[in-house]
Amino acid sequence: MSTPLAITGSDQSGEPQAQRTARAFVAALHGAVRAVRLYPIENSAVLRGIAELGNAAERVALADGQCRLRRIGDYLFVNETRLRLTLDNYAAVAHVLGLLREAGLGGVDVVAPTIARAWVVLIAFLQSPPLDSPEEERLEQLSERVALAGITCFEFYPPVDASDLEETELDAKERARQTYVRSLDVTREVMTSARLGRNAGLKRVKRAVQGIVDAILTDAASLIGLTTLREFDEYTFVHSVNVSILSVALGRRLGLTKPQMLDLGLAALLHDIGKSRIPLDLLNKRGSLDDGERAILQTHTWQGVLTLFAMPTGSARPWRAMTTAYEHHMRIDFTGYPKAYRSRRLSLYSNIIAVADGFDAATTTRVYQDVPWSPADVLRGMRDNKRLGLDPVVVKAFINLTGIYPVGTLVVLDSFALAMVVAVNPDPTAMSRPLVRMITDDQGNRLQDLHVYDLTACDPSGQFEYTVIRTEDPQRYGINISDYFA
Ligand SMILES: [Fe+2]
Ligand SMILES: [Fe+2]
Incomplete structure (x- = not known):
């Protein structure tokens, strides 16, 4: 038809x-x-x-x-x-x-x-x-x-x-958006039904994750670009989808097989499912939490395991998802939560999800954080701040994946033009030279330039045409990141 x-x-x-x-x-x-x-x-x-x-x-x-x-x-x-x-x-x-x-x-x-x-x-x-x-x-x-x-x-x-319905004329970008929307829809359904005490099955969730894995294998850049989306009142759902996309992309970097990527993507999509058992007013509370409230919020880890147990999944229980729901805030030195009373090794999946989780949470404006960190600052923190307890090998792979300037970073070039990072350079040795879209010219005048510049491009004398000199906060310039990905 x-x-x-x-x-x-x-x-x-x-x-x-x-x-x-x-x-x-x-x-x-x-x-x-x-x-x-x-x-x-x-x-x-x-x-x-x-x-x-x-x-x-x-x-x-x-x-x-x-x-x-x-x-x-x-x-x-x-x-x-x-x-x-x-x-x-x-x-x-x-x-x-x-x-x-x-x-x-x-x-x-x-x-x-x-x-x-x-x-x-x-x-x-x-x-x-x-x-x-x-x-x-x-x-x-x-x-x-x-x-x-x-x-x-x-x-x-x-x-x-x-x-x-024929799958016609869908370009890669629109397919990526379709995958994103489907995943968001499924996550909303699964978490809302868990909140209402009804248990949705995992069939649709698995299909959505399949879509994410396929998109990461065919056109990772389009899908990763969408993780810069920030929808305030859909935070938990958008966050879960973003963490799933980033985890699968990271899993691919680390050499996981396709079935492993599916398992990882599912675990990542459900890593915060325990939040469906946390009262909404606490989840959406503005300002800082007191000790009691923080303790309740932290129960989302083991509550996640219980929620997953309650799901009608037939014979195939999502064991990995249970492990990662439990472990994703533990940190590699076990200073996080829940407390580990016995010696244990965190699963690789938990370490991957912890990195994707930390990145997405820190770059998002949300209830308890009015101004998000710039993606580049977050990456630096993840690499240098040992107290975050992230696995350094996984962090390194993540920086390789996102580049030093992740998608959605506002950068100042050596010409003093402002530009937005729209993709990582496909050349893995050019991590500091992403693909950008110019937002202003050298004098600071706004441009309507849709052209994408590759910062590895050189002028006739063999010098780089543009180089990033620092990052900037988009809010300071009234710039809406997602405008540059439509
Ligand atoms: Fe969490
Ligand atoms: Fe999370």
Whole structure:
């Protein structure tokens, strides 16, 4: 089956009009659901969100003659337009996909002008679908609920099998984003169900990790580039996916086989699963924690083992994941937690995950850290600060993997231009000469330059054209890192 795009025109950025209206509709749905989750219905943010959603649906209908939202496998369609994932909409797309899946819905048609109450009823259902009933019955329950409320503007559809959807024209970057979104979605599902005391199986998680391993083997740079994504209120999920990607890439460097990489990726994705047993207000607490709170947070290691034990995994228990969930904060000198009462050797996987974990956590802005460290500073700390208790061999491999200036680092060149590191140099001997995108010219004027410069390039006299002289804090310059990876 082919999937023609209903292109009705393009704007100057080259993005088809249909893509933009589709994207606005999905973003409005995502926004309205979040507003309903956070505030009471009568709150102005909710009312605004719902009004915006109604308008966005109307604009889609106006452009295409209908407004139809469909989920086919891991893709979202608005009418005939498959939503392209970009860095600023991946969270919305993953969220909406997850909502439809949980509700047992393949899609919804908006067949008549909507009123706010109709959207509220639909969103209320999407937010807390009757998870106790089998998936096939949820759609029926939704239809009943909507009919009871006298709402006639929606028609609902059951899920469609994705097997006949052709994997066409996906470029490497978009495939990487797809892999990322799928992993994020699965992690959210597995951790949210663990929090609710329901145990999702590991089948989908394994499939997602398979995607990560395949992407690392074919196009590591695209996927590693995505780990610079920072989504504040999705921190635990984004962090888990990032740690999994970085661990698999590191495992590959260290010569692991593909089955080992799969095992490692799974363990890394689930390393913080025990956090699903920590109260959310503690997990999201701003400011520093007192001793008691820290002690509770630290239980996420052994609670992770218990969570994994409770999962219905058939005969193949994820033993490695249990070990790494337990060990990833122990440190090689055992000054971390949980305390080791007997002599033991940390598994290689735990050492790998500890390095990826430390790097991702330290480079992310999050609850207890308003300004993240620059990736280059973090690397230096990991290498030189023995108290972090990281395995020096693994750290060395990690620096080899990311370069001295990891992706997402803002650097100042010897011309005094600012540049963003977008990829490690493919030449392993050129660790200090990454590929960069210029952000300003030599005078500090902002550029719209999409060209990627290889810092190993020389001028006619054989001198390097540009050399990094130091790193800078992107926030100081008001630079949003992920803008450079879209
Ligand atoms: Fe942890
Ligand atoms: Fe972690």
